[in-house]
Amino acid sequence: MGTSWNAYALLSTYWGMYLVQIVLHSIIIAVLAECAIMAWRIRNPVSRQWLRVMVLTLPLVAFPVFQLISPDRGTIFFRMQSLLDSNRLLLPDLAGTVPMIAPLLFVLGLSAVIFVVQELIPVITNLVAHMRGAGDPLVKEPDPEMSLKIDQALAGLPVDRESIAVLDDDDLVLYSSTGGNPVIYISTGMIRQYDVDHLEGAFAHEVAHIRRSRRPLLIFAYILRTLMFFNPVAMIEFRRLAQEEEKACDDYAVSLTGKPLALAEAIGMLRPVPPSDAQEPQAAEIALEDYGHDILLKSRMLRLRDISSDISLWGIPHLATLAVFAGIAYYVV
């Protein structure tokens, strides 16, 4: 009874209700976003991204707006008429002792730990390393064969040769920095392995990242995700948003080069090689990460091999999703 009462007291506060409703509303809008993607067969990654942004935005905004419209949403009388009363789910005792809110708090705590370990610390570490100028050593003068390949790949792209920095690394490495003076970093290993068409696709993909970073949707999404550090749905949706960003950049790259198959091949060469029997078995965490990375690369390859555009939808799926969410979430307390 004591524990249950404490849980009741917690869930009756404004912040307790806000926390629970963020999670419930996140699940609802995430399911609705998937339904919209299925209903309208949305393939365009930018269109999908806006749905994911809705998943990150609406749960934060919905509760305060709903409370403003109807301050008695937390009362028993409203709950009795509601579609889903979270108290019915969270207050019952497990085996007569622990209220159901305990497993929820455990999941939220675990999510917060994953956020700190996998997302916050790497971002800070990279930022510090970037400020210190640490990283792979740069090749000042690439050999003439490499320089020729780079020049040929850049021929039709809106990027200067000065914006390309070559890293002394045999692995396949490609990334770009954004900001006032964006730079595309590419490894010697990648220049050797890729042919000119592959390199053109790879550079065009990075140009897309640089261009798209001027409208920093991902930074906005990251701020929302940080605000919901405890929310596992926000974690999943933010990752999917980042994956859609890669696909959006693929589309942009193809619009520059007109060579989807070359880009698909270039992506295929990035897929992790499965360890042979003679090699040490991978740690489960690394194997899982590689597997996730491989799935993304594979789906990007398949998209590029079967490229098609969506019919014009005039934002109707987004408006419909918003309307349905507002109608349902208002009655989920």
Add this chain to the structure above:
Amino acid sequence: MLNNARQGILRGLVLMTLFSALIVAALGGINRLAASIQRVSAQPFATIEEARRHIGLAHITMPAYFPEGIAWPPSLLIGQKKPFPAFAMEFRKTGGSDIILIVAQYSGASDARTLQRVQLTAAQEETAYTIKKQPVQLQVGRCSTGAACSQMRWTSNDIQHTVLFVGSPLELIRIAESMIH
């Protein structure tokens, strides 16, 4: 091309409506299932006897006196077993929809104001005295509806009693007197 777009949008709208209906049904199902497994939140009751059985309050005290203009039976009987046993009755004006009287009872030191749809929000006068040797507290002020109202509270056998009346404090005292033995 335009026809394709229109058809695509319409097909999407139909599917989205279908998906939304499924989501609503699923949420409603979960809500009912949760309520049937373990009842923790308040629920309405049809009769006082049914409420007594479910809630576990030793006894539910009813006023023997009702001022004129109060409709019988109560318009709402609401109660909960957990997190603490509590019960409230709402009475409306005869021929009207305004709540005029609320009689609430709950156990322990908890506060069951959540069961009161109308609450005393601004007490302008507080008086403590006794009715049939029972110490009571009378508050006169304004309710959450904005109307002038009065409230009387007392504790007997570990049960907290609250009677809120939208009307004269004298009538409230008579109601309370009919409940205290």
